[in-house]
Amino acid sequence: MILTTAILVFLVIILIGVGGWWIWQSSDRLRRRLGSVGTGPAEAQLLKPALAPSPLDVMAAHSALVNKVTALAEQAGYKQSAGDLTLLLLVFGVVGGVLGIWRLGNVGGALLAALVAGSLPVVFFAYRRARRLQGFTEHFADAVDMISRSMRAGNALPTAIQLVADEMADPIGSEFRQVSEEIRLGIEPADALARLKARVPTDDVAFFCTAINIQRAAGGNLAEILDRLSDVVRKRFELLSHARVLSAQQRYSALFVGASPILFCIVFYFLSPGYFDPLIESPNAPMLITAGVVMEIIGFTIIWRMARIKV
Numbered sequence: 001m002i003l004t005t006a007i008l009v010f011l012v013i014i015l016i017g018v019g020g021w022w023i024w025q026s027s028d029r030l031r032r033r034l035g036s037v038g039t040g041p042a043e044a045q046l047l048k049p050a051l052a053p054s055p056l057d058v059m060a061a062h063s064a065l066v067n068k069v070t071a072l073a074e075q076a077g078y079k080q081s082a083g084d085l086t087l088l089l090l091v092f093g094v095v096g097g098v099l100g101i102w103r104l105g106n107v108g109g110a111l112l113a114a115l116v117a118g119s120l121p122v123v124f125f126a127y128r129r130a131r132r133l134q135g136f137t138e139h140f141a142d143a144v145d146m147i148s149r150s151m152r153a154g155n156a157l158p159t160a161i162q163l164v165a166d167e168m169a170d171p172i173g174s175e176f177r178q179v180s181e182e183i184r185l186g187i188e189p190a191d192a193l194a195r196l197k198a199r200v201p202t203d204d205v206a207f208f209c210t211a212i213n214i215q216r217a218a219g220g221n222l223a224e225i226l227d228r229l230s231d232v233v234r235k236r237f238e239l240l241s242h243a244r245v246l247s248a249q250q251r252y253s254a255l256f257v258g259a260s261p262i263l264f265c266i267v268f269y270f271l272s273p274g275y276f277d278p279l280i281e282s283p284n285a286p287m288l289i290t291a292g293v294v295m296e297i298i299g300f301t302i303i304w305r306m307a308r309i310k311v
Contacts (some may be wrong), residue, residue, distance in 0.1 A: 069122060075199055076128035077171060085121075093118030108286025112293070133202055136171050140204050141234040143172050148226035157212070157222070158183050175200060189216070204233045254303035261296060 069089070070082045080088075096117020101110035143164045150160035158180065165177035175196060182192040193209040211229055215222045244251075268275045279285055 069125070071198075072122065072125045072129060075132070075201065076125045077132050077174075078125070078128075088121055089118050092120055103280075109280075109289070112286070112290060132171050133200065136175070136200055137202055137204060137237060139168065139172055140202075140208075141230045141237065143168055143176065144208060144226050144230040144233060148223045148230065151223045151226070157189065171200075204236070207232070250303065250306060254300055257303060258296065258300035261292075 066082050066086050069085050070080075073080055073085060093114040097110045097114030099117070100113025101107070103109070103113075146164050146167065147157075147160040150163050151157065155163070161176050161183070162180040165173055165180050167173075168176065178199075179192045179196050182195065183189055190213050193212060197205050197209045207229060208226075211225050212222065214220075215225060265276070279288065282288070
């Protein structure tokens with residue numbers, strides 16, 4: 001027990017050190033980028049080579065899974081590099097594996113605990129992404145109206161986008177601010193809008209980007225097009241909100257069904273500490289626990305997908 005405690009304390013210290021180093025590295029890269037601004041002409045700043053990526057970033061860039069997690073984090077509003085996210089997943093996985101082998105005492109349980117712990121950042125990013133997209137969709141019609149009114153007043157499209165970036169709150173303000181900066185730095189509006197559609201993968205943003213691209217290619221009254229688009233977006237949001245209210249019972253049923261086994265396990269563990277010892281000490285424990293977790297995930301997914309309504 002003393003040896004196990006010493007190992008856990010050592011791992012916690014290593015985890016704190018790695019986390020502090022990761023935060024310091026991210027802040028140091030940001031400080032170097034900010035320090036390079038304003039030290040010379042704008043043309044010289046644009047021609048400066050980008051900072052060389054770290055070896056971990058280079059290795060992580062070749063992983064499809066890490067690229068998907070990086071895209072998920074960017075859509076959630078976190079602009080960390082692929083190497084930083086890889087290190088974060090590895091730290092969570094190692095800590096989960098150590099706790100699993102300490103409590104369960106076998107390799108199968110340790111691997112399962114490492115998998116669950118390593119997926120926690122992904123679950124957090126998915127949750128933040130859903131909240132961010134919901135907030136973006138809620139006020140996106142107002143942003144389209146603002147662009148339309150600005151263009152009716154005689155402003156160009158980049159100026160209207162900059163107005164939205166200055167006047168609207170995040171996440172709409174930050175996303176349109178990035179679009180405005182990319183256009184100002186010479187990127188084609190179509191490419192800047194394509195990047196916006198990748199960062200905010202919703203149907204409303206896809207309609208908006210497609211309408212602007214078609215108008216730029218074929219001509220027409222963009223202000224009138226955006227007026228109709230904002231009306232469609234607003235009605236879609238109202239209909240989707242009504243559908244979410246009608247499906248609230250099914251969604252909460254999925255949450256309670258998915259969380260009840262975990263809650264009951266915690267309650268039984270504290271009320272009767274040795275309640276799960278026969279299961280954990282059984283040679284079939286990894287197979288039984290894995291089968292239970294898999295069936296729980298399947299049931300939760302089916303109920304949740306039935307409760308989701310796309311408009």
